[in-house]
Amino acid sequence: MENAQRTTLIALAGQPNMGKSTLFNLLTGLNQHVGNWAGKTVERREGSLTHDGQRFTLVDLPGTYSLTANSAEERIARDFILHEQPDVVIAVVNAANLERSLYLLAELVSLPAPVVVALNMMDVARQENILVEPEVLEAALGLPVIPMTATRAEGVRELFAAVQETLAGRRGLVARLPEIREDHRESLRVVLEAVQGYVPAPYPTAWAATKLLEGDEEITQQMRALLPAERWERVHQELMAHEDAFLAVATGRYEWIGRLVRAAVVRPRVGQIGLTERLDRWAAHPFWGLVILAAILGGVFWMTFQIGAPLQEWLDTQIIGRVSGWLAAALVSAPLWVQGLVLDGVMGGVGTVVTFLPILVIFFAVLGLLEDVGYMARAAYVMDRFMHLMGMHGKSFLPLFLGFGCNVPAVMGARVADSRAAQLLTILLAPLVPCTARLGVLAFLAPAFFGAAAAWVSWGLVMLSLGVLVLVGVVMSRTVFRGQRSAFVMEMPLYHIPNLRTIGLLVWQRSLSFLEKAGTTILVFSVVVWALAALPGGDLENSWLAGLGRWFEPVGLWMGLDWRLTVALLASFFAKENSIATLGVLFGSAEDAGLASTLAGIYSPASGLAFLTVSLLFIPCAATVAVIRQESGSWHWTLFSVALTLAISLAVGAGVYALAVWGGL
Incomplete structure (x- = not known):
């Protein structure tokens, strides 16, 4: 104490x-x-x-x-x-x-x-x-x-x-407070006198009186309940006689600000152009701004495959592979079910997912850099015209952009929209943005199926996802939400040098959160998947998991997916990384060629492309669904979101597979 x-x-x-x-x-x-x-x-x-x-x-x-x-x-x-x-x-x-x-x-x-x-x-x-x-x-x-x-x-x-x-108490300064505009000071005095002695702690009396003149709803309700009838009537009459008092309060503050700025700030000469204005000639340009935004997204994927992929391979072979080998040697005399649990259940699932870390670090760092340098507002500005096609404005682009990191804050960020219709539409569209977990699955499998073309394929699939998002938004705004529009008003912060410490801390916190999830949720799920694949008799083809997969397999076959890939998609509902963890369990962790190469040897590029397409558009994870329920306040909209993404992912996946087969993949 x-x-x-x-x-x-x-x-x-x-x-x-x-x-x-x-x-x-x-x-x-x-x-x-x-x-x-x-x-x-x-x-x-x-x-x-x-x-x-x-x-x-x-x-x-x-x-x-x-x-x-x-x-x-x-x-x-x-x-x-x-x-x-x-x-x-x-x-x-x-x-x-x-x-x-x-x-x-x-x-x-x-x-x-x-x-x-x-x-x-x-x-x-x-x-x-x-x-x-x-x-x-x-x-x-x-x-x-x-x-x-x-x-x-x-x-x-x-x-x-x-x-x-x-x-x-050594500073010895006395704060100079702003005053209400002179023509309303008598009104403030009347209200102050009426509420004297009735303002509840800890509210300052002068502050509460000013808030009454501002029309603050919360303070008005409290004071109406606390004041005797005759005093409230006096306050009410004064407020009714001075309905523009809130302007007088704001004007007094702006006059106070103006005096401070005139005293302490020296502006640049007229006509002198600052760095922000020079950069915005490109970053906020209607055409070049879009080009820059597309180039940034393309650069992320280039960095992922040039830097992240080699690091991922090193982590897989030098760390996870050696740990798996050490465990296999240590458990050589243990019962077969213990070996299967540790090597296939834990290392095959969690171990494979942990190799995502270099890829996620790159995504986290780039998103943190863009936010810290002040570029995010420009991205919203240049996207404003496209957002209007969907009945929203550029401000809604910010939560959607956050979806590249995680769909959960993207859904929560829908609160920035000005209308209920725009908020709901943003909530429904946010799960269509590929999050880092989905992008990690894409970055893990694309090189195996498409080799040197992996970066272009990945970029194309992300563009496809965003194209589907725009198309769905346009259709819904003109049907379900009747194309409601609102004005776009947003502050454009000045560019500044990013704080590497802040970005590093952001990357550290999000990476730690990912590893915590790998060590808890994904670990438990991997063990459950292993148990379902091993029971009842230890034969995968006759296991409970195979039975579940074959029940859904007819739907998967539309997209060239067998029961294993279909089960992996279903597993992604609990956490998107679970799709790779499930495949790691199903195909084992001890494959010399590695999981990605093993999959590429079994499935055609057309099936791989369809799997990646559906993975990017599939129903959101359980955490996102829970937040959709929280933010929408309705099970109706939550279930509609799940049904919408399920229908879209299956339809687009089937279409991509058909086109890929037709093209000879």
């Missing part, structure tokens, strides 16, 4: 794309954990560190543009500050885009927690020829302002020195 009392609680607050997560990762490193806020699907990140002998707990609040309770993120951020009462709030702002950054700060300074301003991205400001004077900004704000470049770890020590001085 004594240690807990010495722990200082710090909240990290900031708008999206301010570098808040970079700072959080820099400070906490591996001493962090990720979950969800109680009762919410919004991610909660918490970490710890020790500085100068003092322990700190850092909570990374959701990125939000304001603290008005219009979204779950905004409620979480302000409720944490008000109810958990952190010792200090570090407000991360962008030195290269100070006007936008300071609006959230204008609300934070009205809350009771002390605030320290982390003036981040100073390097980006210099790159854009913007001069920000931290000392002037500190004097104008009345808050500690620490210039930083989190991507280079510059200013971190100074930031914590300012935090400790603030905690000790």
Whole structure:
């Protein structure tokens, strides 16, 4: 209990794309954990560190543009500050885009927690020829302002020195708060007088009165329930007489921001073009932007086969192969069922899946790099026209793009869509994006079936998947969702040098998560598959698994798939990597030629192409299905999603197989 009392609680607050997560990762490193806020699907990140002998707990609040309770993120951020009462709030702002950054700060300074301003991205400001004077900004704000470049770890020590001085009360600054526009100050005084003594803890009275004028629904409901009838009537009459009060509040904040910026920021000369604008002439161009996006996807596959494939082969032969050989020698006198369980069940399944790791690391690193450098918003922008064909806007491209990493966050990211129809459509389309697990299966088998052409085949299959996604989206938007459209409004962050530490931490966390899944879920499933393949008499052809596979085999034959490949597809429902784990169990782990080469020797390229096609489009994994149910709030839409992907994968797989056979593969 004594240690807990010495722990200082710090909240990290900031708008999206301010570098808040970079700072959080820099400070906490591996001493962090990720979950969800109680009762919410919004991610909660918490970490710890020790500085100068003092322990700190850092909570990374959701990125939000304001603290008005219009979204779950905004409620979480302000409720944490008000109810958990952190010792200090570090407000991360962008030195290269100070006007936008300071609006959230204008609300934070009205809350009771002390605030320290982390003036981040100073390097980006210099790159854009913007001069920000931290000392002037500190004097104008009345808050500690620490210039930083989190991507280079510059200013971190100074930031914590300012935090400790603030905690000790040595900074000696008094925050200058924004005021409501002058013509509504009397109205604020009337409301403030009416609610005096009735505002519940821990809400500051002046803050609650301002929120009433803003029309904050949550505070309005609370105060209506707490105020005596005559006082509420006075407040209600004042609000009705000044319905534009929310504009007066916002105008006061923007005037406050304007004074700060005029005092502390020197802009580049008129006509001077910054790096971001020069790069966006290509990256955000209607045609060249698409070419660049396609080239990036192609580059990922090139890297996978040029770098990932040799590493995968080395891991398979030098690590997994040697471990399997050592286990085979160690178990030579053990019962046959023990040898089968360990060599075929565990090593044949989990061992094969572990060799995916180099491929997944490449995908994780590229996605992290694109996000950290600021390119993701440009990808959404250039895809806006295509998204409109499906009744959505470019913002929905972001969760779909996340699907290349994992379909689970892609489905959860559908919340960025502005309408219920667009959210549902994004949720239904997200499973059609090939995730890293599916891409790992593709990268594992494509070289065996297609040799030097594997990269082109893989790129073509991914383009086919995305083409199917667009076609399905167009059809559904013009039938089920009636082609509803909405405007595309999105902030384009400035380009900046990526933080290799942040990207490395992201790769580490996701790789560790993959290995944990390999050691738990996939391990259990591999053992179950081995048991079904061995029982009842040890003969694979007469096993329970063979019986199950032959029951579904007539459907698989449309695509040139026998019962083994059909069972592998069914196994992918639990985890996409299970398809390879299942094949590893069925064909054994001790094959000298390796699993991929063994499959290529048994099945034709046409069957291999059909299997890969269906694998990319098949029903989503169980975790994704669970999230679809959670985000859609309906079993109807969940079952519709499963049925839709099943029908599409079988139809496209059968078509690809027929064309491949016709073409002589």
